[in-house]
Amino acid sequence: MTLRECYESIGSDFSAAVTRMCGREEMLLKFVKKFTSDPSYSSLVSSFESGDVATAFRMAHTLKGVCLNLGLDKLRQSASDLTEALRNAQSTSEVQAELYNKVKQDYEMTEKAISLLD
Amino acid sequence: MKKILIVDDSEMNRSMLSEMLEREYLVFEAENGKDAVSMLSRYDTEIDLVLLDIVMPEMDGLDVLKAMKKNGWLTDIPVIMISSEMNPEVIHQAYELGATDFITRPFDIYVVQRRCRNMINLYSKQKNLAGMVADQYFEREKDSRLMINILAHIVEYRNSECGMHVIYVQNYTDILLHELIKITDKYDLDETKISLIIKTAALHDVGKICIPEEILNKPGRLTDEEFKIMKSHSAVGSQMLADLPFHKDEPLVKMAYDIARWHHERWDGRGYPDGLVGDEVPISAQVVALADVYDALTAERCYKKAFSHATALEMITKGECGQFNPLLITCLNNAAEQIRLVKEGNQGGNMDYDVREFARDLLKNESLYSSDRLLHLLEYEKMKNRFFEGISGSCSFEYTMNAKMLTLSPTAAKALGLPETLMDPVHNETFIKIFGKEKLHDLNAKFRALPPDNPIVQFCFYVVEEKKPNSDEVVRTFRICDPADGEVKFPENAQVTEYKLICRAAFTVAEPQRYTGVIGKLVPAQREYDIMKGVDISDFA
Numbered sequence: 001m002t003l004r005e006c007y008e009s010i011g012s013d014f015s016a017a018v019t020r021m022c023g024r025e026e027m028l029l030k031f032v033k034k035f036t037s038d039p040s041y042s043s044l045v046s047s048f049e050s051g052d053v054a055t056a057f058r059m060a061h062t063l064k065g066v067c068l069n070l071g072l073d074k075l076r077q078s079a080s081d082l083t084e085a086l087r088n089a090q091s092t093s094e095v096q097a098e099l100y101n102k103v104k105q106d107y108e109m110t111e112k113a114i115s116l117l118d
Numbered sequence: 119m120k121k122i123l124i125v126d127d128s129e130m131n132r133s134m135l136s137e138m139l140e141r142e143y144l145v146f147e148a149e150n151g152k153d154a155v156s157m158l159s160r161y162d163t164e165i166d167l168v169l170l171d172i173v174m175p176e177m178d179g180l181d182v183l184k185a186m187k188k189n190g191w192l193t194d195i196p197v198i199m200i201s202s203e204m205n206p207e208v209i210h211q212a213y214e215l216g217a218t219d220f221i222t223r224p225f226d227i228y229v230v231q232r233r234c235r236n237m238i239n240l241y242s243k244q245k246n247l248a249g250m251v252a253d254q255y256f257e258r259e260k261d262s263r264l265m266i267n268i269l270a271h272i273v274e275y276r277n278s279e280c281g282m283h284v285i286y287v288q289n290y291t292d293i294l295l296h297e298l299i300k301i302t303d304k305y306d307l308d309e310t311k312i313s314l315i316i317k318t319a320a321l322h323d324v325g326k327i328c329i330p331e332e333i334l335n336k337p338g339r340l341t342d343e344e345f346k347i348m349k350s351h352s353a354v355g356s357q358m359l360a361d362l363p364f365h366k367d368e369p370l371v372k373m374a375y376d377i378a379r380w381h382h383e384r385w386d387g388r389g390y391p392d393g394l395v396g397d398e399v400p401i402s403a404q405v406v407a408l409a410d411v412y413d414a415l416t417a418e419r420c421y422k423k424a425f426s427h428a429t430a431l432e433m434i435t436k437g438e439c440g441q442f443n444p445l446l447i448t449c450l451n452n453a454a455e456q457i458r459l460v461k462e463g464n465q466g467g468n469m470d471y472d473v474r475e476f477a478r479d480l481l482k483n484e485s486l487y488s489s490d491r492l493l494h495l496l497e498y499e500k501m502k503n504r505f506f507e508g509i510s511g512s513c514s515f516e517y518t519m520n521a522k523m524l525t526l527s528p529t530a531a532k533a534l535g536l537p538e539t540l541m542d543p544v545h546n547e548t549f550i551k552i553f554g555k556e557k558l559h560d561l562n563a564k565f566r567a568l569p570p571d572n573p574i575v576q577f578c579f580y581v582v583e584e585k586k587p588n589s590d591e592v593v594r595t596f597r598i599c600d601p602a603d604g605e606v607k608f609p610e611n612a613q614v615t616e617y618k619l620i621c622r623a624a625f626t627v628a629e630p631q632r633y634t635g636v637i638g639k640l641v642p643a644q645r646e647y648d649i650m651k652g653v654d655i656s657d658f659a
Contacts (some may be wrong), residue, residue: 020226031134038130061173062128065202068223069134080202087205 002115003029010074010113011107017071029117030102032070036111040066048092048100060103074108119144120238121164125154125182126171126200135169135200138227139234150178155185159556163194165174166238170217172201180208183215192216194245196237200225207300222403249534255415263317273327277334282322283413284289289317289460290409297449304445315402322381322406324489325355337420348493352382353391376400383412384440396443408446411439416461504528515638517543518624520634524549530640533581534596552596568623570631576601579617579640584609616643 003025007014021028044059051091067076082099089096126132127150128380136145148154151174152299158165158595168186172179186192199212200252202223209220219233270284277283286389295312298305326334329351333344340348356379365371380403383389385396389407399407415430425433431454450457461462504527507514513530517523524543531538534552543549544558553561561577568575580597598619599606621638625631 001423020224024226024227025138031130034133036130040128040130044643055175058127058173058175061202062131065223066128066130068202069131069225069415071224 001111001118003032003117006032006113006117007071010072010110012071012073014071018024020069020071028070031074032114033117035066035070035072036114037068038063041107042102048096051092053086053089053092056092057083057089060086063103072110075110078102078106120166121146121161122234123148123157123161123165123166123168125151125174125179127151127174127558128171131200132288136228138230142231142235149183150174151179151182156184158186158189158191158195159286163191166241168195169198169200170197171235172199172203177595180211180215183212183217187216194241198233198237200230204303213632216658266317266320270324273324276331277326282324283417284412286460287322287406287409288316288319290412290457292316292407293453293456293460294405294409294446294449297453298401298445301448301452302445307401314369314373315377317407318370318377318402319406319409321355321359321374322377322410323351323355324358324374324378325351325353326357335420339421349382349390349394355379373402377403377406379403381410383407385443386441387649389440404443404446407443408434408450411442412450412457415439427454427461456512506551514638516635518635553598557598562598564600565623565636566620566632566633570623570625573625575621577619577621578606578643579619580606580608581615581617582608583615584615585611617641618643 001009004006004014007017018028040059040062044056044063047053047055047059060079064076064083065081066078067073078099082096082103085093085096085099120143122139123146124132124135124139125148126135126628129149132147132149136147137474139145143166146161148157153176154168154170155177155317158168162512168182170179170182171333177185179201183192183197186197196218198219198221199209199217200221200223201208203209205631206224213221216541218237220227221230221233267284274283295307295315299307333340333348336344358377359371359375359378360366362371377400379391380389380394380399381395383392383399383403384407385399387393389399397404411434412430415433416427418424431450434442434450435585449603465521481609507527507529511529512527513533514527515530516525518525522542524540526534526536526538526540528538536548536552540546540549550558564575578599578601580599582595582597584593584595586593617640619638619640621636622636623633624635626634
């Protein structure tokens, strides 16, 4: 699967992402491949599940930031929603759990698409 | 290479930014706020730009900004926030805390590169400008102090004592004023004003320029009349400043006026010129007065020996040199050790060091030494020449074109009835009368035409002595002839003595050699022939 096909399969704007990299597709590819080993997602999972809201907020925020720059639009949207739900929160709530599950779902989809890259 | 510090907790984000910038900059990375602050303390202002994330563990971006502000780094290091933060409150807060710019994710490589470059250029330009302004201010300040001290030194120069009085008075004034602000806030003194007092203290004796040297340098006791004249220097000095046609309202001039006028007033009103009492005398003048007295006591003067530091202190404290403000006496005693060190030259005022050096150089004429020596050698050669020519009674001349000056040997001058030096001889009436205008122009042209490789030319020189009719008086005339002109006719009963006039043109040393004048000597025709026999005339070249 090409990078463009990968982006299209996860509902993300490939052209916009490449343009931000000054057209350097190989650089985008390098960082996209690196994305699955970025610890922010796994940290989000462990902190959210242990009820550490503050760390969960930070990790969701970081995940959102990385997705923004790579142009992983779908995951970025769900990470962003979770970030705002966690901002200044004292404890986890049902709304957050729902948003968290959405992030999980989008992440797994993204991870799978990336694993299929050439 | 400029240095950029990237602060972000996500390795992914750091490596993305790093990859964009590492070709142009030396990139440092910090993974949280604490690391960032410790790197900043290590590299300080060597860092040219910080890219700062907001949401981070340990210490977040906003706290990093606070720490940077506290340490004064924000003045020199621009900070660009890079964040996916959309919350306007947080963004506003970052700006309030001193962030220079804000880039939101997703960012464009091109935009990041350009913003970094612009920010770094802007700051380095600003740093350069600030440096230039500081340098200029320092230079100007130094120059103005230097000028004032040179002026003061010129005044002092007539006073054949050493030229250090002004420098010492300034140093003591400095010490006393700083001591004074330690013990009281009674006087309106801040560093700017203190600096102005020290600067203008140099001019306290400016009025002495109007005191006759005989009085200034009189070794013995001054008569009442002389003392009256001497005392006028404070009023005269202040009047000179008041009469300045320009800058009358400048604080510097006003301060100089106060000090020049009242630095001989005393606390009890027994000073001069106005007999002011206590704090009627501005504090500036009071301090300079004390500094002046201390230096006068501890320095050797033409009319007295130097007193020791301890004796001077005792004399002043006991009021033997008039009454001073008790607060200032306290200052003098508090700072006695510091003053002693300055007096003994162990610790001159740093500020005045170069000024002092300069003044010293001026005295030694160090920079003029080599040309002075040359002039001396030249004078010596001239003296030698004149001496030998005087003894041998030879007739010779030297003409320098630059100065249009003809120098004659004493014998030649006497024989021609001319002074030894003659300015612009070609237009000198007496000279023209002797040799004729045409002849002089002719000679001048011949000299100028001489080539450097063959600069010698000979003329026949006749001294013609004729008896005036019906008188015993002998009239002597001179004629210069070119041998090529052929036979020369003389009056019948005239007595003619023939000489040879041998001349040599002079040229510049530097190429191309230009004519600079001519030298020549008169030799008896017969003897010259003898001398010339067997000697190639070009040897004279």
